[in-house]
Amino acid sequence: MVGRKNKRMIVLFLIPAMFIYVMVFIYPVLRTFVMSFFAVEAIETPIAAWTFAGLNNYIGLFRIDLFNRSVTNYLTLWFVGGIAVLFLAMVYAVILTSGVRLKKFWRAVIYLPNIISAIALGTMWINYAFRDNDGLFDRIVEAVGGQTPVMWTGPYMGLWSLLIAYCFGMVGYIMLTFISGIEKIGDEYYECASIEGANIFHKFFFITLPLIRGVVRSNIVIWTVSLGTGVFAWSFMFSPTNLTLPYTMPPNYMREIIFGGRGSAVVQRDSGAAASVGILIALLVVVISVVSSLITRKDDVEM
Amino acid sequence: MTRNKTIREPVKLKKELKLTPGYLLCAIWAIFTFLLIGWTLAASLVTPREIFGGDVIGTFFERLLRFDLVFNNYRLAWGAQNLSRFFLNSVIYVTISLPLIIIISAPAAYALSRFRFRFNALVQGLTSISMGIPAVMIIMPIFSLATALRMTGTRTTLVFLYIGMSIPFTIFYLLPFFKNLPSGLEEAAAVDGCSPVRTFWRIMFPLAQPGIITVTIFNFITLWNEFFISMIFANDAQIRPIAVGLFNMVQGMRYAGHWGAMFASTVIVFAPTFVLFIVLSNKILTSVTGGAIKG
Numbered sequence: 001m002v003g004r005k006n007k008r009m010i011v012l013f014l015i016p017a018m019f020i021y022v023m024v025f026i027y028p029v030l031r032t033f034v035m036s037f038f039a040v041e042a043i044e045t046p047i048a049a050w051t052f053a054g055l056n057n058y059i060g061l062f063r064i065d066l067f068n069r070s071v072t073n074y075l076t077l078w079f080v081g082g083i084a085v086l087f088l089a090m091v092y093a094v095i096l097t098s099g100v101r102l103k104k105f106w107r108a109v110i111y112l113p114n115i116i117s118a119i120a121l122g123t124m125w126i127n128y129a130f131r132d133n134d135g136l137f138d139r140i141v142e143a144v145g146g147q148t149p150v151m152w153t154g155p156y157m158g159l160w161s162l163l164i165a166y167c168f169g170m171v172g173y174i175m176l177t178f179i180s181g182i183e184k185i186g187d188e189y190y191e192c193a194s195i196e197g198a199n200i201f202h203k204f205f206f207i208t209l210p211l212i213r214g215v216v217r218s219n220i221v222i223w224t225v226s227l228g229t230g231v232f233a234w235s236f237m238f239s240p241t242n243l244t245l246p247y248t249m250p251p252n253y254m255r256e257i258i259f260g261g262r263g264s265a266v267v268q269r270d271s272g273a274a275a276s277v278g279i280l281i282a283l284l285v286v287v288i289s290v291v292s293s294l295i296t297r298k299d300d301v302e303m
Numbered sequence: 304m305t306r307n308k309t310i311r312e313p314v315k316l317k318k319e320l321k322l323t324p325g326y327l328l329c330a331i332w333a334i335f336t337f338l339l340i341g342w343t344l345a346a347s348l349v350t351p352r353e354i355f356g357g358d359v360i361g362t363f364f365e366r367l368l369r370f371d372l373v374f375n376n377y378r379l380a381w382g383a384q385n386l387s388r389f390f391l392n393s394v395i396y397v398t399i400s401l402p403l404i405i406i407i408s409a410p411a412a413y414a415l416s417r418f419r420f421r422f423n424a425l426v427q428g429l430t431s432i433s434m435g436i437p438a439v440m441i442i443m444p445i446f447s448l449a450t451a452l453r454m455t456g457t458r459t460t461l462v463f464l465y466i467g468m469s470i471p472f473t474i475f476y477l478l479p480f481f482k483n484l485p486s487g488l489e490e491a492a493a494v495d496g497c498s499p500v501r502t503f504w505r506i507m508f509p510l511a512q513p514g515i516i517t518v519t520i521f522n523f524i525t526l527w528n529e530f531f532i533s534m535i536f537a538n539d540a541q542i543r544p545i546a547v548g549l550f551n552m553v554q555g556m557r558y559a560g561h562w563g564a565m566f567a568s569t570v571i572v573f574a575p576t577f578v579l580f581i582v583l584s585n586k587i588l589t590s591v592t593g594g595a596i597k598g
Contacts, residue, residue: 005498005499006418006499007420008499009414009498009499009500009503010414010418010420012410012500013410013411013413013414013503014410014411014414014415014426016407016410016411017407017408017410017411017426017470017474018426020407020466020467020470021426021429021430021433021470021471023445023467024441024445024464024467024468024470025429025432025433025436025441025467025471026429027444028440028441028442028443028444028445029436029440029441031443031444032440032441032443032444035443035444043443043446043447043450044447044450045447091328092328092329092332095322095325095328095329096329098322098325099318099322100322100325100326100329104584104585104588106329106332106333107588108580108584108585108588109329109332109333109336109337110329110332110336111584111587111588111591112336112577112580113336115524115528115576115577115579115580115587116528116573116576116577117527117528117530117545117546117549117572117573117576118528118530118546119530119546119549119550119553119572120549120569120572120573121573123343123549123553123565123566123569124339124340124342124343124569125339127557127562127565127566128339128342128343128346129339134355134357136338136339136342173591176588176591176592177591177592179592180592200321221435225434225435225437228437228438228439229437229438229439229531232530232531232534233530233531233546233550236530236534236550237550240550240553240554241554250439251437251439251531254439255534255535258443258446259535271443274443275443277439278437278439278440278443279440281437281439281440282436282437282439282440285435285437289435
């Protein structure tokens with residue numbers, strides 16, 4: 001067991017990490033939570049000058065069109081993008097575990113966007129793939145006889161273009177966790193099913209999917225957590241000079257009301273409300289984690 | 304267990320035929336990715352006028368055959384537009400952060416994975432929860448704290464945050480590496496009169512090296528690409544890391560019409576993580592889910 005010397009060592013080894021946890025996570029989270037219930041104009045305002053406002057920050061936020069739009073955008077991206085990413089990741093995971101040649105190469109290519117800076121990737125998407133007339137997507141539309149320019153980065157398609165570009169970078173990571181889940185399933189299940197005459201779809205729905213339910217759950221949580229920070233850069237790329245309706249996302253709105261920022265008089269500085277935005281983003285993560293664990297906990301399979 | 308076959312199979316036509324839709328989908332993804340990156344590379348080596356001319360990749364090959372690629376784009380991006388400064392900033396931040404992250408995380412992961420004590424479960428729980436906390440929840444209090452300490456817009460604050468953000472994942476990732484080391488190593492060292500702290504640095508730390516190297520690669524990629532925290536805490540052009548620098552440059556160059564230089568800067572920014580990935584892709588890909596996620 002733990003001797004006295006060991007005890008000293010444990011304390012010594014944990015102190016720096018605990019200091020970071022308190023400074024970077026525990027204290028900020030608590031303070032942001034409290035702040036969301038107070039009227040605070042500037043971020044530098046000391047606690048003594050905060051005035052209690054109850055739920056006013058939250059109520060006030062939902063009276064602002066720009067914020068409401070950012071919530072709708074965010075939830076659309078979360079839901080539609082989430083389904084698309086999980087679906088594509090699952091399809092590619094099944095393909096790569098079905099015995100294709102060059103598996104390592106395909107896996108690397110699909111993961112590749114994940115390691116490229118969002119700003120670099122966004123520059124390529126906006127200035128090449130989505131460019132009007134001679135961009136890749138317009139060329140494809142033109143080739144199949146569609147009307148160009150589609151205006152991929154215009155007000156109508158904007159959110160969907162952002163969604164496509166953001167999801168492109170996320171599929172690889174989610175796919176890898178699916179692959180590791182699928183590879184834990186024993187070969188004998190599939191061999192047995194093959195002998196019984198099952199095709200690839202039977203195998204997927206009756207063997208793979210039930211056995212990787214836990215991975216699906218953790219991928220939903222991963223998707224939700226990463227969206228909160230990940231979408232910030234993309235919203236910025238699509239709308240660099242000020243907040244615009246099709247691309248506004250809650251973290252970007254939050255930055256705007258903390259720092260004022262990009263020369264817009266539309267938004268008033270309000271740090272209390274900014275804290276509420278932070279809480280709402282975190283709330284989605286908490287709700288999704290709890291709900292998905294409640295739904296799938298009972299029938300999880302031990303492997 | 305895994306379906307990796309080291310012996311090359313003979314081509315069975317029937318089997319390959321069945322897999323055709325799979326190959327097709329993989330090929331679509333690969334072609335698109337190569338076009339996206341290849342076009343950007345090509346565009347970074349031709350003139351802005353040619354970028355609007357349409358066939359960028361064709362022009363690129365023409366120029367390549369004539370040994371006439373427009374390297375001036377890179378010169379402009381690197382020198383006149385100050386990308387070199389942002390690049391250097393990021394190199395500095397990463398060089399300082401990466402070792403410090405390990406020096407703080409490895410001992411903590413070791414203590415948590417090999418000793419039973421009262422708050423062990425609590426600290427491990429905190430580690431998992433911290434990984435799920437969105438950055439939007441932590442920036443405001445830290446910003447006001449930095450203001451109170453007159454440390455906003457300093458490199459120290461930025462590096463401190465980079466380190467802080469990376470620690471939960473690093474501890475979490477290293478836990479199984481220490482846990483799976485043979486038991487009894489500590490006792491043997493103690494018998495030889497080695498103190499617990501020395502035992503860790505001399506024996507356990509080197510043995511966990513595979514995990515430490517892998518997690519450092521991940522941390523490098525994360526920090527090199529980090530945008531949110533940097534955007535909030537590095538407003539001053541002097542201390543901007545590369546992602547924020549690129550963002551500002553791209554906006555400026557679009558207005559100025561420096562299209563070639565814009566793509567050149569994009570290439571310079573993604574080159575380090577890209578090359579690292581090409582060289583180490585197998586190691587990276589098998590470790591993403593290795594210690595971290597249990598299926």
